[in-house]
Amino acid sequence: MILTDIQIEAVRRFASPIRVEGLGAGLNVLAAPNEAGKSTVLKALRAALTLKHGSKAQPFKDLLPYGGGSPHIGVAFTWNGQSCWLEKKFGNGNLARLDLGAERFDGEEAEERLQALFELEKINKYEAAGLWNALLVEQGESFAQPPLQGAGRASLQACLQQSLQGVTGTAEASAMLALVSKRLAQYQTATGKVSQRMRQVQEASEHAHALVATLVARREALHEDINGLEQTRRMLAESENPELRRQAEEKLVALRHKRDLLLGLAAQEQAAQAQLNATEQNLQHFQAEQERRQTRRADIARLEQALAETRLGQTELEHLAHDADQKLAQAQAGLGAASTRHQQARATLSRVRQRAAQVHNQQALAQERTAFERADAACARLEKAQATLRVMPVDAAFMRRLAKAVQGVQQAQARMQAQATRFVATLQADAAGTVWLNGQPCPLTPQSLTDVSELVVDGVGRFTISPPTQQSEALHTALATAQTALDDLLGEVGCHSADQAESQHEARRQAERAVEQASAECMALLNVPQASHIGSALDQQRQKLNEREALFAKEQAAQADLPVEDAAQLDEEQASRQEQDALMAEEAARQHERDVQSQHRVAHTRLEQALAQTVQQQQTLQRDQRELSVWVERDPDAALLARTSQSEQDRRHAQAELARIAQIRQQEEPLAVVEQGILRREQDMERVRDQVTRLSMDKMERETRIRQAEGDGLDEQLASAERHAEQLQGELAAWERERAALALLESTLLKAETTQTERYLAPLVQAMQPAFSALFRGVTLEVDTQFALTGLTRQRAEDIKDLSDGTREQIAVLVRLGFAELLHKRGAPAILVLDDALSFSDSQRLETLFDVLSDAATRLQIILLTCHAEQFTPLRGNMLSLRPMERFEVPR
Amino acid sequence: MKIVHTSDWQIGRTFSFVNDDALGALQAERLNVIERIGLLARAEGAAHVLVAGDVYEHETPSEHTLRQPMERMRQFADISWHLIPGNHDAHIPQGVWTRLLRDNAAPDNVKLHLDPAPVELDAAHNAWLLPAVLQRRHTLSDLTAYMDDAPTPEGALRIGVAHGSVVGFGNEDEAQNNPIAIDRAARAGLAYLALGDWHGYRQINERTVYSGTPEVDRFGTGGAGGGECVVVEFAGPTAPPRLSTHKTGRFIWRKFENVVLTSGADIEALENRVRAIAPEQPHTILAWLEVSGMLGVDDLALYESLIDRRLRSALTCLRLTGAPGLAAGEDDLDMLGTSGPVRASAAALLEQVNAGGAEAAVAQEALQRLFLLWGEVRRAAQ
Structure with missing residues (x-):
């Protein structure tokens, strides 16, 4: 097979049609810079072979041009001496066409023929794959050995089978294996787990066994119900036994009759007891009435005797009361005289005390007058000092203002001095007087000249000294202003100088001290806290003194109006002693009067009590006599005695009746026992009725359940369920046998196929060996059953994965070349396309690889796509180029 | 006079080892057999059917189960069905018999014999039934003993019916509960003693018989097998009865x-x-x-x-x-190919099987599945 033309339109970077020009047998090299479209060419070629024209999947999207459009690819090739044309368009207006010589196939048919020709196998709806995927090596793929699956392996196996005479059966084994796997899939999954179908049978078997267990349980429950029902029926029959019930009812009737009898006796006993009680009550009443009358008569006799004795004692008490009245009148007269004498002594003592108080008040007034006068004098001195102070204006505030003004003048002078011209004259001794400054002899001390000065030296001439005029005027003005302020301030207090002001200030300070002293004296005398209160305090004190003096004068005038008596000759102590004596005499007279009063009261009280006792005794006597006469009148004593006798007879009769009843009851069972017996039997009958009800319910429930089970045909259900479970069990066992046999068959077949495949590998290694030997001297290859080169042995065994990137790429390229050689050898279409491969090989290896590829190119077409034109120049193959076309050209 | 002797219907019985469909069918058939018994009685001219206990499987069946056999018997109004309790449906308080009486669920032609006393079978006083009544699941006393002295008219036909274990013919362990004297028929002057409890037909002597269940309900039925009823014909009160068995089970x-x-x-x-x-x-x-x-x-x-x-x-x-x-041997492994993981796996499992021990059974199962799945894989690949 030789590719002769490739046309691409609207694929990735190729929006417009291009053609790969220069294709021919043997080696072909497309050398172009990066992003020239080499990889796009390879992708287009692979898509034309493996991607179905109706694809909408990702590989189709990868083909889409950047500017939009439908990818369009055409590949011309020769095969078995005939010209062929493969054309595919994807997306809008998609098409597939395959011309094999004179035969033309379109659409799906073209796809199928294409897959058959290139031994491809569908891997999904839109893609196919095969060994050809290993021969079209895209950028970056050359570093890895090609993974083979499905059709790829089958193609390779077909190649190897053909090359191995006498080895057969691989295809049949594969078919067999597929068949076994398909059947085994009915029983287990690919991972060896139980299949869905088998699991369903297992679950059905479990369910069937569960159903059997349920039915067995139901059957046992049914048997229990049947047995229980029989027992219930027996118990029910016993409970409902009419003979037993009749006996129980008869016994109950007898007991009730006996109870009625006992209740009648109890009523008779109760009536007799009531009769007895009433009789005894009457008897007690009659006897009590008789006793009451006897008692009342005795009381009357005793009262009459006591009344006579009380009247005798009453006369004696009346005499004693009259004597007490006389003694009381005498004691009251003595008490009145003693009280009069005491009043007189108290009046005398009072007058003596008034005179003493008057003398004392007079002395106190004199002392107050003296203190007031001292305070008044101090106040006068204070007013005078204050008047002196008010006429002295130079106070401390003024002095602070003055000091500030003086300081301003001094500062102005100092600034002027600082600006003044220093004038120092040193004169010879004989020059004194010949020199004049401002008309004055020239001083020998240093001078500060602040104004234009004139120096005259006699005999010499006149000199004018002009100080610096800068700021002179301002300084003079400032000095004048300060001086004027000072003068104005002094003028305010009438001073001519600061010294005079200071003197006046000192005099003011002395006046202030005098005011302070006078004020302190006044405050002390008038006892006020502040100086401002002095005036008002003095006035108040004056007014109060005047008022007290007026009052005292009034008291003296009143005292003078009183008559002079003996008491005036007594002092206070004497008058007091006389008053005490009179008081004691009065107290003694009062105590005597109280004693007599008490005796008087006792005498009269006893008399009144005697009178009251007499009255009470008379009233009680009259009442008792009246009541007794009423009782006798209402119920004569003879009738009362007759009723008492009748009641005693009734009591004896009732007692005899009670004794008779007690005797009868001793012969019968106690009523409580009889009633308990009735209750017990009634409860027993009630219990039997309940039991009958309960048993009837139980019977009905069991019968219902049994009827239900009967209707269900429980035994039949159980037999059916057991049969079903047994069948499922048998089915499971059969399936398990089948599964085990198929699993063993599958594993045996797989093992045999692997062993067979290993035998195929020898020709593969044989096919690849020359190329490998050219590159790696003395190498032996190790290939696994998946057709992957796993190691090579040079001096020693080496694992592929341990080799360098460059070496692994060379090995991968050689493996792919070996595959292509095998395909070619079998007569199948085969080329090898490498995109940007071998770039990591050193120059020596590359030279050898070129030799290997050149040798292979004598048998099959090899296309190299590279951006390193200089490296591949030695190959001397067909140099390809990408040439734009005006339009896609379909060969005629 | 003829009667039909049956027992051990055990209506409502369940079977754990069958699936739900089969269970329903088996349970339904235990009711259907009642109809077949009634038809048999009619066919044989028997006016009475004696059911010697265990009519029901459970002491507390559902209402539906309780009434189902009664309704089946109600359909045969011309036949009298005589039922006694068995050990499964003993006459316990609130048991099935009490419920039937209480709810008036038994039709007139079904007689529930719940007291151990002679019962007149016909109006002419010629035949009397002497039932033994179990009042608990197990009893150690012989409930047929009362029959020895149970009075019936002179010359009357005495037929006993009981549920229990006859003592003295090799079942001593079972006979500890609900024992029945082996010579009860002779001692009590019975013309016939109809027994229930054994699920298979068994004749103890010429007058003492287990009828067995009319519809088989277990693999080890015992006796001569179940699924039958006995037709008993009496020639007179002392003559030995004539017995014949009839298949009723399905x-x-x-x-x-x-x-x-x-x-x-x-x-x-x-x-x-x-x-x-x-x-x-x-x-x-x-x-x-x-x-x-x-x-x-x-x-x-x-x-x-x-x-x-x-x-x-x-x-x-x-x-x-x-x-x-x-x-499986090495030769069997060849079908898995000469090499490859599958064969290697089979060989490994076979080795475990041969090694024995606890894991061998699982390995055996795994190996079986390997071969079975291998077939599937191969078929899918073709």
Whole structure:
């Protein structure tokens, strides 16, 4: 097979049609810079072979041009001496066409023929794959050995089978294996787990066994119900036994009759007891009435005797009361005289005390007058000092203002001095007087000249000294202003100088001290806290003194109006002693009067009590006599005695009746026992009725359940369920046998196929060996059953994965070349396309690889796509180029 | 006077080894045979049919199953059907007999004998039936013992009917339950003792007989085989009855034990033997084959074809126990080609088979399938 033309339109970077020009047998090299479209060419070629024209999947999207459009690819090739044309368009207006010589196939048919020709196998709806995927090596793929699956392996196996005479059966084994796997899939999954179908049978078997267990349980429950029902029926029959019930009812009737009898006796006993009680009550009443009358008569006799004795004692008490009245009148007269004498002594003592108080008040007034006068004098001195102070204006505030003004003048002078011209004259001794400054002899001390000065030296001439005029005027003005302020301030207090002001200030300070002293004296005398209160305090004190003096004068005038008596000759102590004596005499007279009063009261009280006792005794006597006469009148004593006798007879009769009843009851069972017996039997009958009800319910429930089970045909259900479970069990066992046999068959077949495949590998290694030997001297290859080169042995065994990137790429390229050689050898279409491969090989290896590829190119077409034109120049193959076309050209 | 003696109908019986279709047919036939018994009675002029127990298979059949045989017997109003309980349908509380009485399900011509006492068979007081009644599944006492002293009119015909095991004729183990004295007929003055329990016809003595089931229900029926009823003719109360058996069963159950297959001829012979049971009606056959032997690859395929597929389809039930082994040798492997994975696999499996042990059986099965599938693969390739 030789590719002769490739046309691409609207694929990735190729929006417009291009053609790969220069294709021919043997080696072909497309050398172009990066992003020239080499990889796009390879992708287009692979898509034309493996991607179905109706694809909408990702590989189709990868083909889409950047500017939009439908990818369009055409590949011309020769095969078995005939010209062929493969054309595919994807997306809008998609098409597939395959011309094999004179035969033309379109659409799906073209796809199928294409897959058959290139031994491809569908891997999904839109893609196919095969060994050809290993021969079209895209950028970056050359570093890895090609993974083979499905059709790829089958193609390779077909190649190897053909090359191995006498080895057969691989295809049949594969078919067999597929068949076994398909059947085994009915029983287990690919991972060896139980299949869905088998699991369903297992679950059905479990369910069937569960159903059997349920039915067995139901059957046992049914048997229990049947047995229980029989027992219930027996118990029910016993409970409902009419003979037993009749006996129980008869016994109950007898007991009730006996109870009625006992209740009648109890009523008779109760009536007799009531009769007895009433009789005894009457008897007690009659006897009590008789006793009451006897008692009342005795009381009357005793009262009459006591009344006579009380009247005798009453006369004696009346005499004693009259004597007490006389003694009381005498004691009251003595008490009145003693009280009069005491009043007189108290009046005398009072007058003596008034005179003493008057003398004392007079002395106190004199002392107050003296203190007031001292305070008044101090106040006068204070007013005078204050008047002196008010006429002295130079106070401390003024002095602070003055000091500030003086300081301003001094500062102005100092600034002027600082600006003044220093004038120092040193004169010879004989020059004194010949020199004049401002008309004055020239001083020998240093001078500060602040104004234009004139120096005259006699005999010499006149000199004018002009100080610096800068700021002179301002300084003079400032000095004048300060001086004027000072003068104005002094003028305010009438001073001519600061010294005079200071003197006046000192005099003011002395006046202030005098005011302070006078004020302190006044405050002390008038006892006020502040100086401002002095005036008002003095006035108040004056007014109060005047008022007290007026009052005292009034008291003296009143005292003078009183008559002079003996008491005036007594002092206070004497008058007091006389008053005490009179008081004691009065107290003694009062105590005597109280004693007599008490005796008087006792005498009269006893008399009144005697009178009251007499009255009470008379009233009680009259009442008792009246009541007794009423009782006798209402119920004569003879009738009362007759009723008492009748009641005693009734009591004896009732007692005899009670004794008779007690005797009868001793012969019968106690009523409580009889009633308990009735209750017990009634409860027993009630219990039997309940039991009958309960048993009837139980019977009905069991019968219902049994009827239900009967209707269900429980035994039949159980037999059916057991049969079903047994069948499922048998089915499971059969399936398990089948599964085990198929699993063993599958594993045996797989093992045999692997062993067979290993035998195929020898020709593969044989096919690849020359190329490998050219590159790696003395190498032996190790290939696994998946057709992957796993190691090579040079001096020693080496694992592929341990080799360098460059070496692994060379090995991968050689493996792919070996595959292509095998395909070619079998007569199948085969080329090898490498995109940007071998770039990591050193120059020596590359030279050898070129030799290997050149040798292979004598048998099959090899296309190299590279951006390193200089490296591949030695190959001397067909140099390809990408040439734009005006339009896609379909060969005629 | 004639009667028909039958027993062990066991209505409602199930069979685990048959498929659902066959089960339905077998169960239906156990009802259909009642009709055949009724027709037999009419044909023989027998006014009474004695069913000696086990009318039902289960103690609690469904309502449908309970009433089905009653309705079949109702169709023969001119015949009196006398039923007694058996060990399968003992007269237990709430059992089938209670249900039938309670629901008034038995027609007038069906007599349920549930008390062990003489029952008048005809209005002339010439014949009396003495039933033995099982009131539990198993009893250790002889329920026919009462017959010895059961009063009947002088000169009357006494016919006993019971369900149990006659003691003293080689079935001692079975006779432990529900025993019946072997000389009960003589001791009780019975003209005939109709027995049930054995499913095959068996005559104990001239007056004591097991009728067997009228429709066979098992492969090992015992006795002289089932599927029959007994017609009993009485010439007088003391004369020995005249017995005749009549086929009533439809299905034929047959078991072939120790069938050894070594060649294709053996296979064909086996098929012929089975078909020969009822050449015209193979669908009435239930066959149980206990198969063993070794067959070559081709013969094994033949076995599968003739026995496992063709014969199985022809019969109501083909029950297989065991299977012929694959007698594959090196020569048989040649059909798999001279080399290749399939032949290698077969050789490996054959080696496992020859090695014996637990894995050999699985290997044998795997080898059989290999040859069977190989045929499929080859046919697909052609």
